[in-house]
Amino acid sequence: MTIEASNLSFRYGDKPVLREVSFVLTSGRFHALLGPNGAGKSTLFGLLTRLLALQQGDILLGGQSLKKQPAEAMRKIGVVFQQNALDLDLTVRQNLQYHAALHGLSRKEARTRGDRELERFNLLDRANDAVRQLNGGHRRRVEIARALLHEPSLLLLDEPTVGLDVASRKALNEHVRTLCEEDGLTVLWATHLIEEVRTDDRVLILHQGQLLADGNGQAICEAEGTRDLAETFHSLTGAG
């Protein structure tokens, strides 16, 4: 499913946070949204997930407008938030069932799909454990499994590796890439960590609310005359 954002601008009061951001995400690809803290990534995610109302511009998901057909669009989106959105006192399965119910799935369907996702994430044996008993990496996996329960076409991850150790970060990143390849999922992975991005990824660099680069990582480096993405990121944003 292609995602088309056109002319997105957003301001909190007088403070502009996004300025005329436009991009197209290609179906079935891994996209990295790279930007330093405060670049506007979370605001962009807020708009994509309808937590923030569009002020200017529109977002089309598979041709359907988020403004005009929000329900249809939301069915196609799976989200992993930056902050934990799991209920720590409930079990893994109860968390999944809550999400499934919110998407209108029956308990039976929720159970079948939930177990299938947990098996895929090697977490089926933890299904009846309270989320509080899981380590950070496993919690993140549960959040991704949950985001996939209603079989979305687009998976949005807002700095999903925050708070994880290096090994868990790497594993999670690779796992999502596998999902992308195997399921044809369109992925938008927001991060400020350059090591989570590969040169053959489609890269969008956001800085102070403006999209400074959009294209294949390698091509961006060549256009900027830099050796690698880290250098590109530094030269464009002064960070990294």
Add this chain to the structure above:
Amino acid sequence: MKAAHYWHCFVGIQTREWLRFWQQRTRFASALVRPLLWLVVFAAGFRAVLGISIIPPYETYITYETYIAPGLCGMIILFNSMQGALSMVYDRELGSMRVLLMSPLPRPFLLVTKLLAMGVVSIGQVYVFLLLALLVDVEPPLWGYLAVLPALILTSLMLGALGLLIATWIKQLENFAGVMNFVIFPMFFMSSALYPLWRMNEASPWLYWICQFNPFTHAVEAIRFSLYLEWNPMAYGITAGVTAVLALLATAGFRPQRTRIIGASKPA
């Protein structure tokens, strides 16, 4: 979206609230201490001071404990609703709210269902309170326990919607202490929960009119009358009307960006 989707969603939200209730049952039990103290200690002290004449829906002289029990039922719902609404947009429930708002179902439906689910847990507490009140001889008719249910549901929805409205739009009241001082206590004290309105009228006519304009008064009266199997169309009508208006305002005006739902810190 089909009706079955709405139903599964409704059941899912209710189930989650009950699971949380069960996880935190000690906290919920301790929340009963407040109304029980009012019933046992405050009422015992005031019984001698405040004489209660025969007023509808009561058919005979009643003890002060009997008089304030319906008001304390309202108080349980009032505290829970305000606390619940604040936690929806400011602290404990933020993660759950993000997940809730990702549902493709309409937001007013999601928010009202969430408020109802929180209300159902409050109502459970009200029934436990009423059972304990039997120990101090507050004995409404048996069918009253069933007849009061619609009034309790309306009250919880009304106060939950009010809480959500306040929590979303009044930044100055974002902590529970503020809400307690400026919303809960004035609503509770300036109502018929603790004293009959005719007594209030004798003491101060303007205070009487404030109580009359306070929707909590009418919610308490709807609870009181239905608990004693009497029909009070005015109390019910006003409670239902105010509930509808507040639910509409709270859900239509709900903006996640006015809360902490979209991020750890609230945007300016």
